Amino acid sequence: MLIIYIVIAFGAGLAELFTGTFYLAAVALAALFTAITGLLLPGAVLHWVFLGFCLVLLPAGVWLRHRLAGKSGDLGDFDLGQGVDVVSGPDSNQQYSVRYRGAEWLAVVDDGPPPHPGDRAVIIAKTDNLLHLGVLPKQDSGKEPLCPPSSSS
Template sequence: MFMVYVVIAFVAGLAELFTGTFYLAAVALAALFTAITGLLLPGTVLHWVFLGFCLVLLPTGLWLRHRLAAKTKDLGDFDLGQGVDVISGPDSNQQYSVRYRGAEWLAVVDEGPSPCPGDRAVIIAKTDNLLHLGVLPRQNSGKEPLCPPSSLS
């Protein structure tokens, strides 16, 4: 009877690796604890021991899963509020190319004036791989601006 519960623990644990649920992990633990208990108790009561472990471990696993999921919902998006450098744009879709974390991203401007290459902007939202930017005011650095003068001013 000992080997039956060892096999159940192994199969449930292996299946858990492929499914990612807590249910099979609880069943695997219950079977493992039952196999260990089987070293001390007769085989006739091991089915009841297994049932008892399942009735304790399954709700405990569910409670832990929901508790951990609630904690992760409180974490915000760490990209929001980070600065980016405008590389080029706008293209025909009014999208800009920006440099963020060493890579080029596509972005659209949601707040502020149209940026020029070399301007700084802040990420205010993300949609999939598209960054939504708020443009920072231009700093007078004494350099010639990269944007052509607008005909409106």
């Protein structure tokens, strides 16, 4: 009787690797725990033990899956805070064309002075394909920059 639960545990565990759900992992654990419990209890009650483990572990797997899915939704947008180069603008809709990740995007300025082509800005929000920018005011310190501008040939 124990070998049946070991086969169920192995089969469900293997199937779990291909599906990525927590449900089959819970069934595999329940079968494994039942096989271990079978060393102490008679074989006639193992079906009930397996059912009991499934009734406990399946809802725990559902809860764990939803909890992990909720935490992954908390990941921020990786584009926020990234710098862009202003290419042109503003047009009649007060939108700018900016270069970001090798492509041109439409953007609006939400914070700071209006930029000029060649200025740098920072992405502070995104709405669909429209970037919202924050522009820092230019500060002329009168000092020479520490690093000379790079010449790209």
